[in-house]
Amino acid sequence: MRTTTAREAASAILVRRRDDSLEVLLVRRDPSASFLPGLTAFPGGAVDDGDRAASASAPDPADAAARRAAMRELFEETGLVAGAADHEDAAAAARDAWLDHRNDEAAALLATRGMRLHPDRGRPAGRWITPEYSPIRFDTRFYLVEARHDEGWPEPSLVGHELDKVAWWRPSDALAAWGRAEHLIGPPAVIALRALARCENDPEPDLDAAARAMRETRGADGRQSQRWEVVPGVFAMPFRTPTLPPATHTNAYVLGSGSGAVLVEPATPFEDEQDRMVDWLAELRDGGVEVREMWLTHHHPDHVGGATALARRLGLPLRAHRVTVDRLRGTVACNGTIEPDEVVELDGPHPVRVRAFFTPGHAPGHLCYFEERSGALLAGDMVASIGTILVAPGDGDMALYLESLRAMGRLGPTVLLPAHGFPVGDPHQKLEGYVAHRLMRERKVLDALDRASSRGTRDATYADLLPIAYEDTPKAVWPLAALSLQSHLLKLQHDGRASRHGDAWRLTASSA
Numbered sequence: 001m002r003t004t005t006a007r008e009a010a011s012a013i014l015v016r017r018r019d020d021s022l023e024v025l026l027v028r029r030d031p032s033a034s035f036l037p038g039l040t041a042f043p044g045g046a047v048d049d050g051d052r053a054a055s056a057s058a059p060d061p062a063d064a065a066a067r068r069a070a071m072r073e074l075f076e077e078t079g080l081v082a083g084a085a086d087h088e089d090a091a092a093a094a095r096d097a098w099l100d101h102r103n104d105e106a107a108a109l110l111a112t113r114g115m116r117l118h119p120d121r122g123r124p125a126g127r128w129i130t131p132e133y134s135p136i137r138f139d140t141r142f143y144l145v146e147a148r149h150d151e152g153w154p155e156p157s158l159v160g161h162e163l164d165k166v167a168w169w170r171p172s173d174a175l176a177a178w179g180r181a182e183h184l185i186g187p188p189a190v191i192a193l194r195a196l197a198r199c200e201n202d203p204e205p206d207l208d209a210a211a212r213a214m215r216e217t218r219g220a221d222g223r224q225s226q227r228w229e230v231v232p233g234v235f236a237m238p239f240r241t242p243t244l245p246p247a248t249h250t251n252a253y254v255l256g257s258g259s260g261a262v263l264v265e266p267a268t269p270f271e272d273e274q275d276r277m278v279d280w281l282a283e284l285r286d287g288g289v290e291v292r293e294m295w296l297t298h299h300h301p302d303h304v305g306g307a308t309a310l311a312r313r314l315g316l317p318l319r320a321h322r323v324t325v326d327r328l329r330g331t332v333a334c335n336g337t338i339e340p341d342e343v344v345e346l347d348g349p350h351p352v353r354v355r356a357f358f359t360p361g362h363a364p365g366h367l368c369y370f371e372e373r374s375g376a377l378l379a380g381d382m383v384a385s386i387g388t389i390l391v392a393p394g395d396g397d398m399a400l401y402l403e404s405l406r407a408m409g410r411l412g413p414t415v416l417l418p419a420h421g422f423p424v425g426d427p428h429q430k431l432e433g434y435v436a437h438r439l440m441r442e443r444k445v446l447d448a449l450d451r452a453s454s455r456g457t458r459d460a461t462y463a464d465l466l467p468i469a470y471e472d473t474p475k476a477v478w479p480l481a482a483l484s485l486q487s488h489l490l491k492l493q494h495d496g497r498a499s500r501h502g503d504a505w506r507l508t509a510s511s512a
């Protein structure tokens with residue numbers, strides 16, 4: 001498997017004491033960012049050449065460069081540096097200089113006004129390597145840093161467009177908001193917030209102990225945890241599958257936090273990835289989460305490729321919508337069906353209540369799974385955050401697909417968990433955007449029919465319509481676009497706006 005090297009990076013977990021409680025600074029990545037969009041995290045970024053040059057003679061140059069990067073990124077992203085409260089103009093000028101890579105000038109501006117980045121201050125608070133499945137990877141060192149009351153720290157302010165929110169949080173409040181799926185937090189931040197929440201009300205919080213707890217997040221064998229809890233009681237992990245490019249993986253999800261959990265999307269047909277899935281489930285089981293059943297979202301090969309092998313290997317029953325069960329007859333044996341609106345309650349430290357939600361349109365037996373407590377909606381192939389969703393004649397139905405997208409919106413989900421790509425933190429915008437995009441395409445298909453018929457010679461073939469209706473897309477995707485075009489034409493026929501004559505199409509009289 002081809003993987004990208006993880007770039008060295010660093011992140012500052014900045015805390016302060018306020019009103020008898022500990023607070024921690026969190027930023028939110030812009031929802032349109034390419035890496036972990038919409039994720040709430042600690043400020044941070046890649047170690048740069050300036051950080052390395054300034055740290056070359058340190059006893060541990062890599063650690064020193066990472067400490068400097070953590071505090072520099074904190075300053076660049078949020079304007080926070082000790083001593084800046086009384087020197088706002090100089091601090092702003094230094095920030096501009098630094099963002100412009102005029103490093104010496106920035107350092108001089110900070111030094112003349114007594115502002116200090118304090119790179120030596122942070123307590124090592126763990127290291128996290130983005131797993132191999134991610135197209136962009138970082139090897140991030142975390143440092144726990146206290147912003148002391150008497151040091152003149154300013155209020156945070158964002159510049160640039162990578163981040164769209166910054167705020168001080170009580171750690172327990174940040175975790176509670178995560179529990180309501182009001183924001184998404186990555187695994188290292190969940191670990192750090194849990195460590196901080198344990199001491200947030202102590203008169204003298206033991207930050208050394210908190211940092212130690214953050215460092216000791218690896219399993220007994222020293223490997224990084226594979227546990228990514230997207231919201232409490234919902235775990236995610238991507239596995240490589242032969243799927244529609246640019247996607248390369250299908251996400252598996254485990255629902256439940258106790259002994260009766262469910263695995264959704266046993267998708268990978270590759271043995272090495274199935275081994276990885278078995279390891280993942282073993283780690284979850286060590287944490288008290290035991291999978292007892294597998295569910296499918298729909299019958300496509302990149303969603304069921306591991307179902308038979310994993311059912312046998314793990315001894316787990318498999319269920320799906322009855323149409324999916326029928327479609328798979330002879331290839332994948334299911335043990336039972338899931339009825340639309342069937343509700344399953346799963347006990348555990350974080351009880352979950354899951355409703356099967358019937359969403360035909362991409363595939364005729366497609367089920368989404370709605371976790372009603374957090375509002376997380378496992379979206380299968382109804383939406384994707386990597387790649388697009390194909391609605392092809394045969395399995396697909398454009399009118400049903402649009403109706404299912406609208407029905408998903410009416411559920412009021414707080415987060416969409418697609419089969420391909422990152423979680424979607426703004427479900428309303430995503431679902432509306434998907435509907436709007438398909439309706440825009442329908443207008444272009446109508447326009448193409450109109451232009452073809454106004455030439456008056458003959459009805460329009462697919463070859464006539466495709467270059468007009470999809471003129472804004474690269475030719476490389478036209479073979480797939482041709483399938484979408486057929487789905488749009490079938491919907492227009494169903495709506496009474498277009499009619500078919502052999503292989504050619506025309507607008508109906510009322511539409512023309």
Ligand SMILES: [Zn+2]
Nearest residue numbers: 298300363381
């Ligand atoms: Zn599919």
